[in-house]
Amino acid sequence: MISLKELMTRRDAFTGLTMGNYALARAMAEAGLKVATSYPGSPTPEIGAALLGAPEEERPYYFEFSTNEKVALEKAAGASLNGHLSACFFKSVGLNVAADSLIQLSMMELIGGMVVILGDDPGANSSQNEQDNRHFARMSYIPMLEPATPREARGMFLEAAAVSRRLRMPVFLRLTTHVCHARERVDFGPLPDGAAGWEPGFDPKNGPYVPVAATVFPLKEKALRKQDEFGRLMDVSAMNRLFPAASGPARLGIVSAGLPALCAVEAVAAAGAPADVLKLACTWPLPSEKLADFLASHEEVFVLEDLDRVLETEIKALAFDRGLKCRVHSRKERSDLMGEMTPPRAAAMLASAWPEHFKAPPPRPAAEEPAARLPQLCPGCGHRSAFHAVKRALPPGAITVADIGCHSMGFMPPYEMGTVLLSMGHSVSTGAGLALGNSSRKVVSFLGDSTFFHAAMPGIVNAVVQDSDITLVLLENGTTAMTGHQPRAGTGEIGDKIPLPRLLEAMGVKFLRDVEAYKQAELAAALKEAMDHKGFAVVIARHPCMLKFMREAKARNPGLKPSRVAVDQAKCARHYTCVAEFACPSFVKHDAGSVTVHPELCIGDGSCVQTCPAAAIVREKGGEGK
Amino acid sequence: MAFNVYICGVGGQGIGVLAAALSTAAEAAGHEVRGCDTHGLAQRHGSVSSHLRLGGDALTPRVPEGQADIVLALERLEGLRGALYALKPGGTLLYYDTVYQPVTVRTGLRAYPSAEKVEAQVAELGGKTARVSVEGISDPRMQNAALLGRLAALGLAPGFTRETLRSALADTLGGRALEANLAVFDKAAG
Ligand code: SF4
Numbered sequence: 077m078i079s080l081k082e083l084m085t086r087r088d089a090f091t092g093l094t095m096g097n098y099a100l101a102r103a104m105a106e107a108g109l110k111v112a113t114s115y116p117g118s119p120t121p122e123i124g125a126a127l128l129g130a131p132e133e134e135r136p137y138y139f140e141f142s143t144n145e146k147v148a149l150e151k152a153a154g155a156s157l158n159g160h161l162s163a164c165f166f167k168s169v170g171l172n173v174a175a176d177s178l179i180q181l182s183m184m185e186l187i188g189g190m191v192v193i194l195g196d197d198p199g200a201n202s203s204q205n206e207q208d209n210r211h212f213a214r215m216s217y218i219p220m221l222e223p224a225t226p227r228e229a230r231g232m233f234l235e236a237a238a239v240s241r242r243l244r245m246p247v248f249l250r251l252t253t254h255v256c257h258a259r260e261r262v263d264f265g266p267l268p269d270g271a272a273g274w275e276p277g278f279d280p281k282n283g284p285y286v287p288v289a290a291t292v293f294p295l296k297e298k299a300l301r302k303q304d305e306f307g308r309l310m311d312v313s314a315m316n317r318l319f320p321a322a323s324g325p326a327r328l329g330i331v332s333a334g335l336p337a338l339c340a341v342e343a344v345a346a347a348g349a350p351a352d353v354l355k356l357a358c359t360w361p362l363p364s365e366k367l368a369d370f371l372a373s374h375e376e377v378f379v380l381e382d383l384d385r386v387l388e389t390e391i392k393a394l395a396f397d398r399g400l401k402c403r404v405h406s407r408k409e410r411s412d413l414m415g416e417m418t419p420p421r422a423a424a425m426l427a428s429a430w431p432e433h434f435k436a437p438p439p440r441p442a443a444e445e446p447a448a449r450l451p452q453l454c455p456g457c458g459h460r461s462a463f464h465a466v467k468r469a470l471p472p473g474a475i476t477v478a479d480i481g482c483h484s485m486g487f488m489p490p491y492e493m494g495t496v497l498l499s500m501g502h503s504v505s506t507g508a509g510l511a512l513g514n515s516s517r518k519v520v521s522f523l524g525d526s527t528f529f530h531a532a533m534p535g536i537v538n539a540v541v542q543d544s545d546i547t548l549v550l551l552e553n554g555t556t557a558m559t560g561h562q563p564r565a566g567t568g569e570i571g572d573k574i575p576l577p578r579l580l581e582a583m584g585v586k587f588l589r590d591v592e593a594y595k596q597a598e599l600a601a602a603l604k605e606a607m608d609h610k611g612f613a614v615v616i617a618r619h620p621c622m623l624k625f626m627r628e629a630k631a632r633n634p635g636l637k638p639s640r641v642a643v644d645q646a647k648c649a650r651h652y653t654c655v656a657e658f659a660c661p662s663f664v665k666h667d668a669g670s671v672t673v674h675p676e677l678c679i680g681d682g683s684c685v686q687t688c689p690a691a692a693i694v695r696e697k698g699g700e701g702k
Numbered sequence: 703m704a705f706n707v708y709i710c711g712v713g714g715q716g717i718g719v720l721a722a723a724l725s726t727a728a729e730a731a732g733h734e735v736r737g738c739d740t741h742g743l744a745q746r747h748g749s750v751s752s753h754l755r756l757g758g759d760a761l762t763p764r765v766p767e768g769q770a771d772i773v774l775a776l777e778r779l780e781g782l783r784g785a786l787y788a789l790k791p792g793g794t795l796l797y798y799d800t801v802y803q804p805v806t807v808r809t810g811l812r813a814y815p816s817a818e819k820v821e822a823q824v825a826e827l828g829g830k831t832a833r834v835s836v837e838g839i840s841d842p843r844m845q846n847a848a849l850l851g852r853l854a855a856l857g858l859a860p861g862f863t864r865e866t867l868r869s870a871l872a873d874t875l876g877g878r879a880l881e882a883n884l885a886v887f888d889k890a891a892g
């Protein structure tokens with residue numbers, strides 16, 4: 077296995093078994109990229125991990141995890157305005173945050189070139205929805221390339237960067253979860269000799285760069301012209317691939333792109349069906365001449381895609397406009413618009429149009445569903461301690477609002493804390509809305525500290541100004557835990573510390589308590605006081621992310637054996653508070669009714685000790701945990 | 703036809719090591735390799751899976767439902783779940799026999815399956831079951847090595863021999879507790 081450092085700094089060409097995200101990072105270096113920015117979000121954070129894999133002094137590029145996606149996109153755009161090739165990357169819903177500036181980008185003469193990389197998530201593997209960002213390409217007049225494999229991710233990035241720089245326009249590269257995380261052998265090229273300099277090349281004469289009434293139309297005209305030019309390039313691009321039917325000239329054809337296209341190729345091969353597959357590299361603007369030829373040379377064509385009916389609508393319109401006789405089929409069921417394509421699903425969809433050639437795979441034999449295993453907060457997580465305390469302090473009928481982060485998992489049993497969720501940073505304002513005209517039910521909102529900086533500050537200022545009668549529990553764990561512990565702003569890992577209490581005071585918060593999350597009695601008391609306070613109140617429940625803490629402790633001391641707790645069987649009165657309410661995954665309940673502690677899971681932090689009504693949880697001697 | 707291996711376990715068990723070692727071994731045996739890890743909530747004790755497909759006609763990275771020749775699991779319940787989803791008739795489930803209770807089991811809502819139950823449910827699918835556990839493992843992550851050792855001994859997959867798997871494991875671990883891991887590998891291989 078090749079190290080990330082080697083991946084990013086090796087000068088000559090080589091080949092390696094690599095995941096899509098890493099292949100993309102290497103492609104950035106091969107393209108001579110100067111600036112990359114991001115906000116961490118699955119499925120893209122490993123691109124950042126690879127970019128950080130080279131020691132800072134050996135990086136020919138600048139990279140940062142920014143405070144949010146809009147900041148990331150603007151910073152990359154600024155670099156490009158100065159003549160530096162740039163890229164920003166984030167997850168699907170991150171584009172919503174960045175949209176306000178993104179939508180202006182196509183009107184800008186981006187002299188350095190800029191690639192906006194999206195990690196879309198059909199199947200909602202790690203996102204709050206499966207939004208189809210192909211719509212954004214149309215709305216923002218930004219072309220979109222869609223790789224299906226790590227190899228293609230590299231190749232299409234290089235192409236996107238080159239064309240973007242030449243036409244001075246932004247280009248989207250849309251990956252999906254299982255392209256980002258797919259693994260295959262990739263041939264990499266050499267790194268360019270002599271990195272480009274940092275001369276700031278911004279010149280307002282390249283613009284205008286200020287879209288106001290008088291300039292909007294010429295700028296929009298330019299954006300549309302470039303979009304058309306990109307489409308003409310794609311019409312003759314070798315990146316579009318034809319997979320001809322093994323059986324010879326076919327009257328049936330399938331049009332697809334990205335991973336769904338490869339699913340189609342596998343389905344055709346498995347069925348031995350007489351159908352050609354046209355795999356489009358660029359899904360906006362569509363290569364209309366190539367498509368028209370394909371439609372004209374096939375009697376029937378199936379448009380196979382994930383999520384919304386994006387390609388389908390365009391291709392049907394094209395067939396109509398050109399008066400083509402080709403019959404255009406598409407997915408039939410509402411369920412076909414949900415989830416991610418697989419070869420068997422492709423076969424089932426194709427069977428709906430061509431039952432003589434494709435068969436829906438037989439359903440799996442009915443079997444008893446095994447017990448579900450949902451993700452849980454880690455052993456020792458401070459959020460668990462906070463939820464346990466908060467839950468006990470809440471009056472009946474209280475409404476709890478969740479935000480994004482590890483603590484979102486609190487909505488599940490047994491905590492059931494945070495039972496409504498919209499988006500990053502929403503919890504304060506949604507909570508404030510729930511509190512309007514409501515004097516009978518307390519409203520408590522949760523928020524993580526990375527999300528605080530990402531998008532919650534305007535909501536907090538609003539709650540201060542309007543003195544919204546809610547309590548905000550700010551769960552401060554000192555990192556962006558959910559996506560793999562990227563540093564958040566203000567911890568001091570990068571730049572100076574920004575202490576949350578001081579910041580909140582400066583924002584005008586009048587009621588503020590700062591409590592260690594393991595101190596459950598103190599936290600509960602602070603929460604009660606906060607809820608009694610008329611108006612906006614903030615309680616910080618502070619504890620470092622223990623997964624990060626333990627990983628760092630083990631890295632410093634590889635032989636570290638964490639201490640543990642044990643259940644004193646003589647004292648245990650079988651309340652099961654530890655198992656059913658506090659619910660640290662370390663507790664094991666045996667068939668005979670006894671409870672023990674799983675030696676491989678417990679980290680010995682002891683936050684559970686206070687929760688046992690019979691005081692049966694005891695610290696084991698020895699060990700060196702926290 | 704592609705040869706498909708579906709790897710699964712509980713987030714935090716380190717199935718990435720298995721996937722990496724198997725990929726290396728498969729390449730050493732001359733197979734074209736395609737695969738995919740599921741990332742995301744891996745550290746939060748949920749079910750996790752990783753996919754490995756050998757052979758040039760596999761273009762997509764995930765093992766399709768019901769098409770795994772081998773399901774390799776680091777935990778019993780996950781082995782059952784993986785087999786029910788992915789195992790094809792005639793395929794084999796090989797799992798490391800350890801137990802991590804999910805919340806639903808701990809709170810008494812669901813039962814944890816016995817080894818016999820797993821075997822019976824897999825047999826209903828037309829599959830075979832093998833399990834391995836090694837006494838006195840000092841670090842649970844070495845369960846990976848045990849699984850690879852037994853896989854080599856069972857000779858279930860083309861090219862997954864004792865030699866290729868052993869050296870792939872060494873390559874993947876790159877020195878980290880290598881001797882102890884290889885000892886576990888050898889013990890499990892019998
Ligand atoms: S990663 Fe950190 S914050 Fe997230 S659940 Fe684990 S310990 Fe808690």
Ligand code: SF4
Nearest residue numbers: 455660678679682684
């Ligand atoms: S001491 Fe062990 S059992 Fe108690 S909360 Fe921490 S990890 Fe869980």
